[in-house]
Amino acid sequence: MNKTVSVNIAGFAFNIEEQAYEVLRVYLKNIRNKFQNEEEQDEIMEDIEARVAELFHEKISAIKEVITETDVQEIMDIMGKPEDYLSDEFEDSDNKKRDRKTESSGTYFDRSSKRLFRDEDNGSLGGVCAGLGHYFNADAVIFRVLFVLLVILGGSGILAYIIMWIVIPEAKTTADKLQMKGQSVNLDSIKQHFNDFKENTKTEAKNVQSSVKKAVNRSINATSGFVNAFSKVLGTAFILGGVFAFLILMTIFFGNSGLLPIVGSEQIEDLPTMIEILYPGESMHNLIFISVMVVSLIPIISIIITGIRLLADIKKPYKPLAWTGVILWILGVGVLAITGVELGMNFRSQTEIEFEVPLDNPSTEVLYVDVNEDDIFSDHISFQHVWNYSELIKVENERIYMGYPEVIISPKEDSADFEVKMHIHSNGLSIKDAISKAESVEYNIEVTEDKLLLPPYYSFPKSSKIRQQQTTIEIKVPLGKRIEFGKNIDRIGVWLDEEYYHYPESHYYAGTVWTSDKKGLKCPDCGLAIRKYSNKSEEDENEDDFDDEDSDVEGEDELNEGKNEVMDEELENLDNALKTIGNKPN
Amino acid sequence: MKVENTQAQMRKGILEYCILTIISKKESYPSEIIQELKEAKLIVVEGTLYPLLTRLKNAGLLRYNWVESSSGPPRKYYALTEEGIDFLNELKTTWTDLYEAVQVISKK
Incomplete structure (x- = not known):
């Protein structure tokens, strides 16, 4: 059974099978194209169509009403190939x-x-x-x-x-x-x-x-030889790259599954938990999770499929699948964009609350500062390990633990008493929201006589969500007094002397003693770092070494010292600067 | 130099001559002309003829009349114009001359 169409050829109506019609249409079009630039085109085509109509007329009868493809084929044989319709010249x-x-x-x-x-x-x-x-x-x-x-x-x-x-x-x-x-x-x-x-x-x-x-x-x-070889290599690369990317993503999404030891940084909580403690509300979490998976996995799956197709030399298009993928991907991006805007709103306001930590004996000569044993993150990190914020997030007993408090040490000129302050920063939907989130942060400093024991983490209820909460302890050391760090101090972030911290061989503050000075805190026994600083006189060293504002210091130096020495010093500074740049931690 | 080229070039002029000759005998419509040409093995497909007829008509050598047909659309019956008759006569002379020339040369 074939579909027929009705055509008008030279004023006569014919019923013609659809397929036959298509063949005839192209045939006549080809002929017409042959005469494209000729004035006689229309006339010739009329003649030809008239002849076709005549031939069709012979083909149909009382028992055969429809022109079939065979008929068209026969007529084309009679009429000749398009090339036989001579155009300008009768060429051979x-x-x-x-x-x-x-x-x-x-x-x-x-x-x-x-x-x-x-x-x-x-x-x-x-x-x-x-x-x-x-x-x-x-x-x-x-x-x-x-x-x-x-x-x-x-x-x-x-x-x-x-x-x-x-x-x-x-x-x-x-x-x-x-x-x-x-x-x-x-x-x-x-x-x-x-x-x-x-x-x-x-x-x-x-x-x-x-x-x-x-x-x-x-x-x-x-x-084709080259293309074939190239596509095989490319196909293999695609598959390997795709699988590798897939494993990396799975590691990132679902924590340290041990899938890939080479990936390095490990995240403690898996993707669903991260979504739960980051995105507001609860109803959308599953959708967000699916969206993240879809948006990240579809390109990877596409790459793997492309690789397989290249290797297997499959040319057949896989449109339905590709379309589904694209649509899902766009939907996923849409969901993430919309929820992302909502999430962004929840970070819109920020605040920092501050309160003083009372000391038992603020006028002590030496304040001893150390960090408690880490019962939350000790399974996940070691001192050799350079960690970052996203790693040190853990959910336990409906509380979110963040393992990276910071301590800032600075000199204090106007008083002989140590001063310890706690700053808690948080973002939120509104200032009020941010304040309540900051207030919900728990960070219990143990104070015993002249000892300060800082917890290695701070925590807040799961319902607060992660809103860039950050706890910072500020310790002000009166001039001439000292601060001594315990063995665990490097577990948390210490902001004291960046130059010292970044210096390659003096990475750790543990066990060091720092004396407060007008220009900062200095550590005469910190050895390596100090010795290597420069060949300046000791007085200069005391003045300069721990000062952040190098330009001022250099200004003084230029007045005090000869030009050659200034040059040497510049070189030394440059050298240090290079080393500093080269060794910045993450 | 291919033999087909030369053959086709020879056939080229002769085809026009033959078409005009067929029409000069009696008014004809394309299918009839084709029939004769096919018998003479000058052309094998009809398509060749239509542009040629149109061109000869446009050159003023042919004219045509519409004649109703029982089996399809009306047919164009072609006839020679005065100009066409002169043209054909000249071709005839040329053809005779050429034929004789060939005879003379090949018999030597």
């Missing part, structure tokens, strides 16, 4: 063949006659890359790789792709498709194209065709 078929060959090879790789179209027939998704491939005479895979890379490196590829998808027209007609491939739109190229797609049009000039095809095949064969 051989001349034509030669002309055609030069014409084809002349335009086939000529970009000037090309137009950029999307090639949905050969594309994986919209055909943008396939179209670009035609335009630049390159394999579409190259553009696909570029887009995937752009997607991975910041996601700009997605936007670019969508824009190109919208802007670049799809090659719909045969003429479009030929222009896309750079073939000039003439009878031969259309016919060749037509032949490729409709093999049943056997009337096509096979001899003429073969020479053109041979030329094309030769160029294809020459490049």
